[in-house]
Amino acid sequence: MTPLDFVLSLALISVAAGVLGSLIGLGGGVVIVPVLTLLYHVDIRLAIGASIVSVIATSSGAAAAYVRERMTNLRAGMFLEIATTTGAVSGAYLTTVLPTRFLFVFFGLVLAYSSFTTFRRRHADQPLAVSHDRIANYFNLHGSYYDPAEQREIPYKVVGTKPGLALMYAAGLVSALLGIGSGALKVPAMDSAMHLPMKVSSATSNFMIGVTAAASAGVYFIRGQIDPIIAAPVAAGVLLGATFGARVLGRVPSKTVRTVFVIVLVVISLEMLQKGIFP
Amino acid sequence: MTRPNVPAGAPERPFSDQPPVEALGRSGRRTLSPEEAAEMAEKVRKVEVVISLVLRIGVIVSVVVIAAGLGLMFARHGAYLPVRGHFSYHRLTSRSTPFPHSFSSLGRSIASGQGRGIIVLGVLILILTPVMRVAVGVLSFVYEKDPPMALVTLYVLAVLVGSFFLAGV
Numbered sequence: 488m489t490p491l492d493f494v495l496s497l498a499l500i501s502v503a504a505g506v507l508g509s510l511i512g513l514g515g516g517v518v519i520v521p522v523l524t525l526l527y528h529v530d531i532r533l534a535i536g537a538s539i540v541s542v543i544a545t546s547s548g549a550a551a552a553y554v555r556e557r558m559t560n561l562r563a564g565m566f567l568e569i570a571t572t573t574g575a576v577s578g579a580y581l582t583t584v585l586p587t588r589f590l591f592v593f594f595g596l597v598l599a600y601s602s603f604t605t606f607r608r609r610h611a612d613q614p615l616a617v618s619h620d621r622i623a624n625y626f627n628l629h630g631s632y633y634d635p636a637e638q639r640e641i642p643y644k645v646v647g648t649k650p651g652l653a654l655m656y657a658a659g660l661v662s663a664l665l666g667i668g669s670g671a672l673k674v675p676a677m678d679s680a681m682h683l684p685m686k687v688s689s690a691t692s693n694f695m696i697g698v699t700a701a702a703s704a705g706v707y708f709i710r711g712q713i714d715p716i717i718a719a720p721v722a723a724g725v726l727l728g729a730t731f732g733a734r735v736l737g738r739v740p741s742k743t744v745r746t747v748f749v750i751v752l753v754v755i756s757l758e759m760l761q762k763g764i765f766p
Numbered sequence: 767m768t769r770p771n772v773p774a775g776a777p778e779r780p781f782s783d784q785p786p787v788e789a790l791g792r793s794g795r796r797t798l799s800p801e802e803a804a805e806m807a808e809k810v811r812k813v814e815v816v817i818s819l820v821l822r823i824g825v826i827v828s829v830v831v832i833a834a835g836l837g838l839m840f841a842r843h844g845a846y847l848p849v850r851g852h853f854s855y856h857r858l859t860s861r862s863t864p865f866p867h868s869f870s871s872l873g874r875s876i877a878s879g880q881g882r883g884i885i886v887l888g889v890l891i892l893i894l895t896p897v898m899r900v901a902v903g904v905l906s907f908v909y910e911k912d913p914p915m916a917l918v919t920l921y922v923l924a925v926l927v928g929s930f931f932l933a934g935v
Contacts, residue, residue: 493858524880576932625914705930
């Protein structure tokens with residue numbers, strides 16, 4: 488395989504990763520890291536660097552469309568970024584202290600649990616009409632979006648900002664420590680803990696993951712983990728896929744988005760447990 | 767199909783660019799008068815368009831720069847091209863592959879017209895796009911006259927910029 492074949496084939500796979508990532512609010516690292524390590528036999532460190540690039544590409548590519556279509560909750564997203572960026576920076580310091588194997592097992596179990604809670608909520612997507620959450624009321628994090636699949640405007644209230652912030656801190660921490668899982672914790676935090684509608688959770692997660700990833704991208708660049716010949720096709724392909732995927736989300740029913748998300752979450756959780764138990 | 771929060775007989779609101787009034791408001795307990803809400807709706811819409819535009823520009827510029835770098839790389843290295851060639855991509859994706867990973871080496875690489883330097887520049891533009899988006903977020907909350915949210919966003923921006931310095935960039 489020559490470099491040209493490598494670039495073209497990886498770009499095609501990245502388009503698929505971008506579509507999937509933008510639809511369910513994940514960074515596409517779920518696809519990129521295993522493809523690079525198992526299929527192309529690329530060093531794991533370089534694969535993680537490419538995954539960070541893929542996260543930022545998914546986020547910026549999809550969020551441009553989601554923000555314009557008012558699918559993203561800008562206020563809630565920017566508010567919760569307090570916790571994700573703080574988590575990402577503290578995670579960069581904890582890398583030397585915590586054993587990675589323990590983290591993989593712990594994170595795997597957390598994701599298994601959140602895939603279960605997301606699955607259990609599959610029939611109930613009724614947005615809340617009242618909120619007594621003082622933080623959400625003070626910052627006015629509530630919102631409304633137009634759902635093209637149901638052809639109506641759906642207003643919703645936000646609750647549970649405290650558990651939401653705690654989960655977002657964990658999401659930032661984990662993404663800095665393991666280079667993955669940016670959106671895998673963000674979507675359940677907003678969907679299950681804060682009761683944002685599923686599509687809004689996905690779009691807002693997309694909006695946020697770019698910032699979380701950017702907080703640790705500097706470290707990856709300096710450590711020499713961002714290889715241009717891997718990053719170029721990943722960035723270009725994912726951007727194309729995410730731009731396309733962002734057009735799809737509105738038209739798909741919430742239930743489908745949730746189902747796809749749960750399946751991907753189960754896959755990641757098994758992947759994490761495998762890495763922790765049989766490294 | 768029933769719509770919540772809408773009195774019976776109210777005209778069906780078709781998809782409009784304006785956010786509905788009940789979803790608006792700034793931080794604090796104050797409720798908005800109808801005129802203020804209308805003004806707010808316009809501001810919120812403008813902010814959404816600007817943030818979307820910042821993301822779109824960042825994405826397009828980075829893709830163009832990355833594509834130019836890739837083109838240059840393949841133009842300068844004929845051995846990378848042939849479909850049946852013997853030059854394996856593994857030589858470019860191993861841990862010993864040389865590529866710029868500091869600003870001084872990036873500058874040298876671009877100055878000598880290396881495609882991989884230009885690709886890294888494009889990737890850095892992509893990495894900076896979310897940072898730019900947060901910076902615009904600070905300005906937009908100042909524009910919406912919402913100091914608590916402006917402070918929140920300013921904190922996020924400070925942590926982001928700080929993280930780049932902590933990394934030693």
